Amino acid sequence: MRVLQDPLFGPECRAMFEEGDVDDRFLMVLYLTVERLRKNSSWKPYLDMLPTTFGNPLWFTDDELLELKGTTLYRATELQKKSLRSLYDDKLKALVDKLLTLDGDSERDVCFEDFLWANSVFWARALNIPLPYSYVFPQVEEKKNCSASNDKSSDDSTNTVNGMDGKGCQVDGFDIQVNGVTSVSKQKDTVWVEGLVPGIDFCNHGLKPAATWEVDGTGSITRVPFTMYLLSAGQPLETDEEISISYGNKGNEELLHLYGFVLDGNPDDYLMVHYPVQALQSVSFSDSKAQLLEAQAEMRCLLPRSLLDHGFFPVGISTNEGSDKDQLNHVCSYSWSGQRKMPSYLNKLVFPESFLTTLRTVAMKEDELFQVSSLLEELVTSGGGRQPSDSEVRAAIWEACGDSGALQMLVDLLTMRMVDLHDGSGTEDSDTNLLKNARFTESPNLHTGNENDLSEEINGLQPPQSMSRNKWSSIVYRRGQKQLTRLFLNEAEHALQLALDEGN
Numbered sequence: 001m002r003v004l005q006d007p008l009f010g011p012e013c014r015a016m017f018e019e020g021d022v023d024d025r026f027l028m029v030l031y032l033t034v035e036r037l038r039k040n041s042s043w044k045p046y047l048d049m050l051p052t053t054f055g056n057p058l059w060f061t062d063d064e065l066l067e068l069k070g071t072t073l074y075r076a077t078e079l080q081k082k083s084l085r086s087l088y089d090d091k092l093k094a095l096v097d098k099l100l101t102l103d104g105d106s107e108r109d110v111c112f113e114d115f116l117w118a119n120s121v122f123w124a125r126a127l128n129i130p131l132p133y134s135y136v137f138p139q140v141e142e143k144k145n146c147s148a149s150n151d152k153s154s155d156d157s158t159n160t161v162n163g164m165d166g167k168g169c170q171v172d173g174f175d176i177q178v179n180g181v182t183s184v185s186k187q188k189d190t191v192w193v194e195g196l197v198p199g200i201d202f203c204n205h206g207l208k209p210a211a212t213w214e215v216d217g218t219g220s221i222t223r224v225p226f227t228m229y230l231l232s233a234g235q236p237l238e239t240d241e242e243i244s245i246s247y248g249n250k251g252n253e254e255l256l257h258l259y260g261f262v263l264d265g266n267p268d269d270y271l272m273v274h275y276p277v278q279a280l281q282s283v284s285f286s287d288s289k290a291q292l293l294e295a296q297a298e299m300r301c302l303l304p305r306s307l308l309d310h311g312f313f314p315v316g317i318s319t320n321e322g323s324d325k326d327q328l329n330h331v332c333s334y335s336w337s338g339q340r341k342m343p344s345y346l347n348k349l350v351f352p353e354s355f356l357t358t359l360r361t362v363a364m365k366e367d368e369l370f371q372v373s374s375l376l377e378e379l380v381t382s383g384g385g386r387q388p389s390d391s392e393v394r395a396a397i398w399e400a401c402g403d404s405g406a407l408q409m410l411v412d413l414l415t416m417r418m419v420d421l422h423d424g425s426g427t428e429d430s431d432t433n434l435l436k437n438a439r440f441t442e443s444p445n446l447h448t449g450n451e452n453d454l455s456e457e458i459n460g461l462q463p464p465q466s467m468s469r470n471k472w473s474s475i476v477y478r479r480g481q482k483q484l485t486r487l488f489l490n491e492a493e494h495a496l497q498l499a500l501d502e503g504n
Contacts, residue, residue, distance in 0.1 A: 003031045009099050016095075025122065025194060030092060032118035034099050037110060046198045054120040055260025058084070060470050067474035070424020071481055072272055073253055088115045124259050125201040126194045127228075130215055133189045135226055197228050205259070206244030207267070209233050213245060251304075252477045262476045264435075267305065271484040273413055274300030275358060283362055301355035303488055311350040311491045340399055345498045350491050356406045357394045363405035364397070371400040402504040407496040414489040421482050428486065431479035437465045438472055 003024075004014045009031065016022045022030070035041045053059055057068060057077040068074035096110045200213050211230045219225035230243065237243065247255075251270040252262040308315045343349075349356075364372070375396040379388050388396070425431070467475075 003027050006031070008103060009034065012099060012102065022091075026092075028122050028126070028195065029115070029118045030095055030099075032121055033092065033096050033110060033114050034103075036114055036118065037096070037100060037108065038103060049202075050121055050125075052117070054117075054124060055470055055473060056120060056124070056257060057470075057474075058116060058120065059260070060474075064468060064470045064474065067425060067471050068478065070420040070422070071253075071478050073257060073477065074424070076257070084116065084119060085112065088112050120260075122194075122196070125196055127197055127200065127213070129193050129195055129197070129228070130190045131193055131226055132217070133191045200228055200230060200245070203230075203243055203245040205247040205255070205261075206242075207246075207263070209244045209246040210237055210241060211243050211245055252480050256473055256477050260473075262473045262480075264476050266480065269305045269480050269484065271303045271417075271481060271488060272300065273303060273355070273410075273417070273488075275362060275409075275413065284366070298352075298354045298358055301352050303351070303484065305484060307350040308487055308491070310348070312345075312348050312494045313487070313490055315487060340402060340504070341502070343403060343499065343502055343504050345495055345502075349495055350488070351410065351495075353394065356403070356410075357397055359406035359409045360397050360401040360403075363409050364401055365405075368400040372396050375399060403499040404496060404504055407492055407499055410492045411489065411496055414485055414492055418482070418485045418489065421478065421485060425475075425478055428479055428482040431475050431482065434465060434467075434475055435472070435479070438467050438475075439465070440467065440469055440472065 004010050004017065004027075006013070013022075013027055013031070017024070017027060032047075035043050036047055038044075041047065057065060057073060058081060060068075060077075065074070065077065068077065092115055093110055096114075100110070197213075203211070210233055212233050213228055213230055216222045216227050216229060217225060219227070222229055230245075247259065249268040250258075251268055252266050253270070253272070255266070256262050305315075376388050376393065379392060379396075380386065
């Protein structure tokens with residue numbers, strides 16, 4: 001869908017885009033909303049094939065949403081609902097009405113559910129596509145080639161590539177910066193855009209995908225330049241085998257939030273842990289600590305399940321040996337005074353050093369804060385005024401604080417997370433029992449109140465429990481969060497005990 005090149009809506013959308021009023025994601029959602037309401041949309045055959053409801057939490061009933069209580073996703077969904085409602089009321093509704101007036105061919109007035117549908121279609125189906133800059137912005141290229149006086153306007157237009165006003169776009173988990181002509185030239189005039197690709201977007205996610213997709217820039221394979229095609233990822237496909245692709249290494253939190261499904265036993269699952277920024281205001285010497293935190297610390301971190309394979313209590317065999325350990329970035333490699341010894345548990349510590357530095361800083365006592373300041377002042381003086389590097393700041397903080405204060409705070413954070421999860425939806429074991437006895441209400445073979453249920457009750461067994469697919473997904477997700485919280489809490493508690501024993 002080349003929104004900016006649409007013969008009817010393109011000029012209006014392009015004007016908003018170049019003025020910075022909207023980004024490319026918003027334009028796609030806007031375009032989908034409008035096309036859904038047009039009687040004679042050229043995209044109608046494709047749109048009619050798309051689902052009308054979705055499995056992400058924005059579509060949950062109130063009872064289904066309560067199944068997420070205590071999780072990060074529960075609060076995130078509440079905030080997202082309010083944000084989307086505000087965006088619809090303040091901007092999108094008026095723009096849809098304006099564009100439909102240009103067309104004069106709408107079936108009905110727009111409503112919030114149309115916007116919610118378009119938003120879910122985009123986030124569940126969009127792909128990151130590399131395309132030539134001239135293909136994405138042909139008008140800008142024409143202006144650029146016509147006159148050197150238009151160079152400035154061309155540069156300004158390029159700054160909004162990917163709809164991020166030069167701030168970047170997400171491509172497989174990395175920030176791809178596209179800042180004007182200079183950045184585009186670094187990418188060999190390639191622009192990463194997010195869009196829908198009818199056909200490929202019907203492929204489901206697979207841990208072992210049967211196919212991948214590529215862009216045929218020259219048309220040598222598809223005979224149409226800049227089209228996309230599927231390519232076998234390995235073994236030849238069997239008859240009737242589903243063609244799946246990979247959405248990336250995503251945990252259940254992200255899969256449920258964006259796509260509306262989860263994977264039971266997801267090997268890429270993760271736990272998000274963060275220290276609340278607002279809590280920093282209540283700690284002692286908050287201003288001094290805030291300066292240290294602003295310089296180099298991270299207030300949150302992702303803890304992938306795979307990290308546990310390198311810890312004190314391995315839970316599986318790593319399929320990517322060494323890679324996760326390298327990412328932990330243990331930088332505390334020396335001691336200024338020689339008094340603090342390297343901990344014996346260093347190679348078993350699964351928590352990222354950057355986050356531990358944050359917790360060391362927050363937990364820092366007055367004498368430790370003074371020692372850090374002295375160490376850094378000594379470094380600046382001996383270095384002729386050179387400012388200390390991030391690694392030197394982290395080393396100074398470790399020299400003064402050790403690990404026990406940070407690990408105690410981490411234990412507290414994980415304990416509070418577990419309490420929230422249990423208060424919200426019970427224990428990990430209760431979730432396991434619910435899943436063991438679950439049967440979906442959507443199943444055409446579902447029978448309620450049959451003789452099998454009665455016999456199970458008589459024999460003291462728990463009968464199958466009817467539940468929606470959304471409820472099942474919520475329980476799988478929250479049980480995974482409880483399991484990861486328990487496992488990482490065990491790691492933190494054991495590391496804390498070792499740190500205390502060794503005087504760290």
